[in-house]
Amino acid sequence: MKDNLKKERKMRTSILAFIMFFIMTSASLADSNVYITQSGAALDLDITLDGNANAVGTSTDRTLLTGANLDVDIDLIGATNTITGDFIGTGEAGTDDLKINQTGSTNTTALNVGASASVDDVKIIENRTGSSGVTSYTIGSAVTVQDVSVTVDVIGDDIDLTLIENSSSSGSDKTTDIDIGTDSDDVDIIVTHTGGGAHKTKLLCTGACGTSDFTFSQTGANSTDVDLTVTNAAGSDVLITITD
Numbered sequence: 001m002k003d004n005l006k007k008e009r010k011m012r013t014s015i016l017a018f019i020m021f022f023i024m025t026s027a028s029l030a031d032s033n034v035y036i037t038q039s040g041a042a043l044d045l046d047i048t049l050d051g052n053a054n055a056v057g058t059s060t061d062r063t064l065l066t067g068a069n070l071d072v073d074i075d076l077i078g079a080t081n082t083i084t085g086d087f088i089g090t091g092e093a094g095t096d097d098l099k100i101n102q103t104g105s106t107n108t109t110a111l112n113v114g115a116s117a118s119v120d121d122v123k124i125i126e127n128r129t130g131s132s133g134v135t136s137y138t139i140g141s142a143v144t145v146q147d148v149s150v151t152v153d154v155i156g157d158d159i160d161l162t163l164i165e166n167s168s169s170s171g172s173d174k175t176t177d178i179d180i181g182t183d184s185d186d187v188d189i190i191v192t193h194t195g196g197g198a199h200k201t202k203l204l205c206t207g208a209c210g211t212s213d214f215t216f217s218q219t220g221a222n223s224t225d226v227d228l229t230v231t232n233a234a235g236s237d238v239l240i241t242i243t244d
Contacts, residue, residue, distance in 0.1 A: 035062040057084035131157040187212035211235040
């Protein structure tokens with residue numbers, strides 16, 4: 001009799017816990033937070049948040065992805081969503097290590113790549129659809145960063161994008177590829193590459209890109225390429241500085 005009573009109480013507790021968990025997850029379609037601290041190879045991580053004002057990271061920057069051959073896919077659907085954190089690792093040639101998809105207005109991406117440890121052969125792809133978004137990547141610090149490719153495709157108005165690659169590496173390619181499709185006259189792009197590697201920056205801005213600001217600065221002992229294609233660029237300011 002006592003055993004049956006204990007089982008009944010345990011079952012009630014389990015059901016109550018499940019109901020509370022279900023209510024909490026159902027209510028968290030907006031203003032949700034995902035915090036990740038991960039280390040180890042061959043991680044396959046998929047995150048999808050559908051709603052407004054959601055965040056991957058924040059609150060002391062609690063997103064840290066570390067390891068070799070990572071496969072991370074983050075999808076944010078809605079407005080005023082943010083991605084903040086650090087990505088460190090060694091990628092696998094020919095694969096996409098970090099994929100970000102954002103759909104909605106006033107969304108933000110702010111990532112550090114290889115800020116505290118070496119990064120090699122990493123490919124990052126961001127696709128964003130929506131206006132008034134802000135994207136920033138800081139790649140490297142005082143550590144070796146080489147063969148890092150960042151591709152950003154954006155469709156929308158009032159676009160701000162900043163990429164700073166400040167690795168001390170003298171290794172191979174550091175590639176930035178930006179494709180913008182906009183009906184806005186306010187596109188601000190700043191790309192800075194330093195270090196001894198071979199720097200490559202490519203920008204394609206189509207639509208109405210007039211009165212926009214494009215700033216490219218590349219410094220290093222090896223080869224440097226800047227490939228710029230902009231349509232309807234009346235009144236735009238373009239500054240390209242290359243220093244050996």
